[in-house]
Amino acid sequence: MSKISYIQPDGNVLAVDAAPGTSVMHVALVNDVLGIVAECGGNTMCATCHVYVDAGDLVQLPEMEGDEDAMLDCTASPREPNSRLSCQIKVPAESAGITVRVPERQV
Amino acid sequence: MSEARTVLTGQDAVVIIGAGQAGFQAAASLRDEGFAGRITLIGDEPYLPYQRPPLSKTYLAGSLDEEGLTLRPASFFERNSIELLMGDTAVAIDRDKQEVKLASGRLVGYAHLILATGTRPRPLVAEGADLAGVHILRTKDDADALRPCLGDGSRVAVIGGGFIGMEFAAVAADAGHEVVVIEGLARIMARSVSPELSEYVTAAHRGRGTRMLLGSGVQRLTGDAGRVTGVVLADGETAAADVVLVGIGVLPNAELARDAGLEVANGIAVDGSLLTADPRISAIGDCANYPSAHDSGRPTRLESVQNAVDHARHVAARLTGGSYAAYQKVPWFWTHQLGLNVQIAGIGSADDDCVLRKDPAGEKFSIYRFQSQRLVCVESVNQPGAHMLARRMLAGEVRPSPAQVADPGSDLKALLTPAV
Structure with missing residues (x-):
């Protein structure tokens, strides 16, 4: 098990267990994490599961695909270099954990 | 009847009939907008609100489990004080008393009622339509019944080349089954997409080995000992089948509204702000027929996640903010096949x-x-x-x-x- 830490805009942190291979979006929904809307259910269609990945954790993730890149141009909160769609981030097998920041707005 | 209010207060109760994507989103958005009154969400299926699109895609194929299908865990509804009445069915609306009657006998009063009753599959009217092995696909129960049929090498016939039928055909072909698609019109997904796209997707299915029988009517289904064995086409040919999926469109669930005296025409008729002729009743999602700014103001009824979600947000904003602005969102939807x-x-x-x-x-x-x-x-x-x-x-x-x-x-x- 790895840990995913979700940091809310107000600084609140929720750290939860996550099985390798599950998506950061899925783990957020199951644990009722605030601010992950996931309107399309994880199909890279809506950009409402936007997160900012901790810079140190970004390197352990595979490069994003073109469709995720296209969707990130349409986020409600500004896109940053560490922006990702949490539906496309799978918890790596060899990982102590990932920390992500939840944006102010998803819609 | 009390005076109709434009903006709800914390003393008011909102009742939502239908706990699909639209009903769920209406409840969630009302809380997002700061509505503090009572919210009751009524759904006739005995499950937490769940997503329907994966039923014909990843859930059916087995790559998404039940937990992944659920829109939000139970804790979400508790935290947001959204009362869930699952496994109960609204049977009547009393507009004078502002009250919904449920199958259980329970009465639920409302200051505002949101109808998010969705649709149901159009039934196939043909001899043999009730044989074992003949399926529809709308609910989680439907998908659960269909899934085991995809386990072994079966001959699969899909009646209807719409989105559901074609997505199912894709999953079945990917699972190694022999698939035939029978569509009455000259092309697939004809109601929603261009001839060019129909042709491209048809070629993709043919490339996967699926037989695409276009412009082909169904006469009847044949069976043996109560189980389906094939589909007899209008030209007399029989397509052998162990599993048949019927996906010939849907009918809006508008009977509750009609029986309550509201206007019904291909769904529940609403104005540009998604309000019925009764200022205390809105209709959203698949069941709502609204004038679309993206179709020259013509009455439009769309069946999609986007439509459900954006309708819900629009009504939540109206109920909490009092703006009767017209709904303007660009419709969009998707399908994954092969x-x-x-x-x-x-x-x-x-x-x-x-x-x-x-x-x-x-x-x-x-x-x-x-x-x-x-x-x-x-x-x-x-x-x-x-x-x-x-x-x-x-x-x-x-x-x-x-x-x-x-x-x-x-x-x-x-x-x-x-x-x-």
Whole structure:
């Protein structure tokens, strides 16, 4: 098990267990994490599961695909270099954990 | 009857009939907008609100489990004080008393009622339609009944080449089954997509070995000892089948509204702000027939996640903010078949002029559909960037001309960026 830490805009942190291979979006929904809307259910269609990945954790993730890149141009909160769609981030097998920041707005 | 209010207060109760994507979103958005009154969400299925799109895709294929299907865990509804009445059915609306009657006998009063009753599959009227092995696909129970049939090498017949039928055909073909699709019209997904896209997707299914019988009616289904064995076509040929999926469209669940005296015409009739003739009753999602700004104000009933979600948000904003602005969102939807990511923005018509714009690298293209030189719809295959751009273009007035789309050297994105 790895840990995913979700940091809310107000600084609140929720750290939860996550099985390798599950998506950061899925783990957020199951644990009722605030601010992950996931309107399309994880199909890279809506950009409402936007997160900012901790810079140190970004390197352990595979490069994003073109469709995720296209969707990130349409986020409600500004896109940053560490922006990702949490539906496309799978918890790596060899990982102590990932920390992500939840944006102010998803819609 | 109390006086109709434009903005609800914390003393008011909202009742939502239907706990699908639209009903769920209405409840969630009311809380997002700060509504503090009582919210009751009524659903006739005995499950927490769940997503329907995966039922014909990843859930059916087995790559998404039940937990992944659920929209939110129970804790979400508790935290937001959303009362869930699951496994109960609304049977009548008393508009004078502002009260909903449930099958259990329970009465629930409302200051505002949101109808999010959805649709149900159109039944196949043919001899043998009730044989074992003949399925429909709308609910989780339907998918659970269908899933085991995909375990062993079966002969699968799909009656109806709409989205559900074609998505199921794709999953069945991927699982190694022998698949035949029987469509009464001359092309698949004809109500929603251009002839060009129909043709492309048809070729993809044929390439996977699926038999595509277009313009082909169904006479009856044959059976042996109560189980289906085949589909007899209008021309007399029989397609052998162990499993039959019927996907011939849906009927809006509008009976509750009709019985309550509300106007019903291909769904529950609402105005531009998604309100029925009763100022205390709104209708949203698949069941609502509204004048669409994206279809020349024509009465429009759409069946999609986007439509459900955006309708719900619109009504929540009206109930909490009092604005009766018209709903304006660009319709969009998607289908995944055989590795193709098909995304559609806007509403096309049969007589559109279509312009193809292809990415030279691989199987990526979009079909731009025009009405009198005005862009009204874009269908993208494996081109999410073009799809997102289309959504933005269709939301505004700056739209490319057919000539600009046809010119592979033109930068469509630059059109939306104001010149510095």
